Amino acid sequence: MYLAEVKGNVVATTKDQKLVGTKLLIVQPMDPTFTPYGNPLIAVDTVGAGFRDRVIIATGGSARTIFAEGTPVDAAIVAIIDTVELY
Amino acid sequence: MYLAEVKGNVVATTKDQKLVGTKLLIVQPMDPTFTPYGNPLIAVDTVGAGFRDRVIIATGGSARTIFAEGTPVDAAIVAIIDTVELY
Amino acid sequence: MYLAEVKGNVVATTKDQKLVGTKLLIVQPMDPTFTPYGNPLIAVDTVGAGFRDRVIIATGGSARTIFAEGTPVDAAIVAIIDTVELY
Amino acid sequence: MYLAEVKGNVVATTKDQKLVGTKLLIVQPMDPTFTPYGNPLIAVDTVGAGFRDRVIIATGGSARTIFAEGTPVDAAIVAIIDTVELY
Amino acid sequence: MYLAEVKGNVVATTKDQKLVGTKLLIVQPMDPTFTPYGNPLIAVDTVGAGFRDRVIIATGGSARTIFAEGTPVDAAIVAIIDTVELY
Numbered sequence: 210m211y212l213a214e215v216k217g218n219v220v221a222t223t224k225d226q227k228l229v230g231t232k233l234l235i236v237q238p239m240d241p242t243f244t245p246y247g248n249p250l251i252a253v254d255t256v257g258a259g260f261r262d263r264v265i266i267a268t269g270g271s272a273r274t275i276f277a278e279g280t281p282v283d284a285a286i287v288a289i290i291d292t293v294e295l296y
Numbered sequence: 297m298y299l300a301e302v303k304g305n306v307v308a309t310t311k312d313q314k315l316v317g318t319k320l321l322i323v324q325p326m327d328p329t330f331t332p333y334g335n336p337l338i339a340v341d342t343v344g345a346g347f348r349d350r351v352i353i354a355t356g357g358s359a360r361t362i363f364a365e366g367t368p369v370d371a372a373i374v375a376i377i378d379t380v381e382l383y
Numbered sequence: 384m385y386l387a388e389v390k391g392n393v394v395a396t397t398k399d400q401k402l403v404g405t406k407l408l409i410v411q412p413m414d415p416t417f418t419p420y421g422n423p424l425i426a427v428d429t430v431g432a433g434f435r436d437r438v439i440i441a442t443g444g445s446a447r448t449i450f451a452e453g454t455p456v457d458a459a460i461v462a463i464i465d466t467v468e469l470y
Numbered sequence: 471m472y473l474a475e476v477k478g479n480v481v482a483t484t485k486d487q488k489l490v491g492t493k494l495l496i497v498q499p500m501d502p503t504f505t506p507y508g509n510p511l512i513a514v515d516t517v518g519a520g521f522r523d524r525v526i527i528a529t530g531g532s533a534r535t536i537f538a539e540g541t542p543v544d545a546a547i548v549a550i551i552d553t554v555e556l557y
Numbered sequence: 558m559y560l561a562e563v564k565g566n567v568v569a570t571t572k573d574q575k576l577v578g579t580k581l582l583i584v585q586p587m588d589p590t591f592t593p594y595g596n597p598l599i600a601v602d603t604v605g606a607g608f609r610d611r612v613i614i615a616t617g618g619s620a621r622t623i624f625a626e627g628t629p630v631d632a633a634i635v636a637i638i639d640t641v642e643l644y
Contacts, residue, residue: 210511211512215383216382216383217328217380217382219328219352220377220378223343224374233375235380241478241480241510246509249299249327251352255486256484256486260383265480265482265485265494265512267542267543268530270356270358270531270534271530271533272358272542272544273357273361274534274540274541275542278361281354281362281374282297283297283356283359285542287485287486287489287542288485288486288489288494289482289485292480294479294480294481296476303470304415304469305467305468306468308465309465312429312441312449312461315462320462322469335412336386336415337385338385338439347470357443357444360448365448366449367445368441368446368449368459368461370384370441370445389644391641391644393638394640395613395638395639397604397636397637398636399604399615407558422594423589426558434644443616443617443619444618444619446619447618447622453622453623454622455603455633456558457618457619471581471631471632472596473567473597501596501597502565502583517571517573518571526569528629532617532628535621536629548572548573548576549571549572549576549581550572551569552569552570553568554565554568555566555567556583557564557609
């Protein structure tokens with residue numbers, strides 16, 4: 210999984226039937242000091258995340274497993290971060 | 297999932313039987329400001345996307361899950377974007 | 384999936400039992416203008432591809448799904464390209 | 471799998487129900503000489519790893535397979551390293 | 558799959574129960590001219606590979622499929638290379 214910050218959202222009327230009703234959020238991967246790296250991606254929210262929330266993203270089958278069989282989701286927001294503690 | 301723009305298509309007569317009838321489109325990954333990054337890839341269309349459409353791509357098993365068992369697809373266009381809203 | 388060109392092959396007598404009889408080809412990922420990028424990888428041929436053919440590679444479970452249960456294949460050649468059309 | 475060092479942990483009250491009770495650790499990928507590379511990621515501990523431990527991370531379905539069906543984990547700490555021997 | 562060279566091994570007493578008895582080898586990805594690229598990773602041997610052998614690595618579920626259900630392996634050595642032929 211990786212840390213990320215919610216940067217926006219995407220609206221798509223024409224989409225896979227099983228994506229109807231999902232919140233398609235734009236997330237920017239970040240390191241534990243919340244420095245961005247790589248490119249923003251799309252993740253489906255599952256925990257009520259929103260504007261500028263810092264979150265944890267699960268990917269691949271580990272995202273898809275949250276949804277109904279056949280749902281084409283390969284990234285999901287699975288936690289909203291309270292604190293990050295670096296040793 | 298990632299944002300992308302449809303850049304073209306591929307014709308392949310010799311292919312896996314289960315790819316017959318699929319639309320093999322060339323997609324360029326893009327960030328939310330529609331700046332391209334990385335290399336163009338091949339994705340199978342599932343929502344009627346076409347020339348220069350801006351789309352969402354699902355990958356791996358999350359693409360394959362849309363198709364019949366045993367279909368060798370690891371990237372699928374699953375939405376056509378109306379708007380991107382950056383906070 | 385990604386575009387690639389067949390660059391060679393690998394011979395391995397000592398291998399997983401389920402790889403016996405498969406054609407282990409070396410493939411160079413390419414963009415749609417057939418400019419190479421990244422590093423050559425190994426893919427199992429499933430469509431009769433050979434010397435300098437331009438092909439489509441499916442990866443991960445989407446490659447494995449073509450073979451018998453338990454076959455350790457994570458990249459497969461699933462189409463030989465006739466033409467690439469860039470819009 | 472890859473080598474990594476435990477660098478910290480993440481606290482998240484709001485999370486997927488199946489992540490409740492898991493230890494979300496921040497891990498820095500490292501090469502066998504323990505030189506860091508890439509970005510720190512989040513992995514769930516399964517072997518009692520902690521502060522500055524050097525560990526092995528399994529990813530994707532190979533991490534998820536350790537947990538109950540439907541658990542959105544795509545990286546897990548699966549071993550604590552005693553020694554690394556380079557030939 | 559990718560080509561690699563065996564560079565060493567890892568000893569880990571504390572590990573997932575299903576990794577007990579596996580050979581955790583350090584492998585360096587290589588291109589077909591055996592020039593190294595990227596970072597060394599950990600792969601479980603399944604074909605008797607050892608010191609400086611040149612091998613083929615399968616990843617993700619295509620590695621896991623070789624082992625018992627629930628085994629957290631995402632990279633496996635599945636062949637020892639005799640020859641590489643570049644066209």
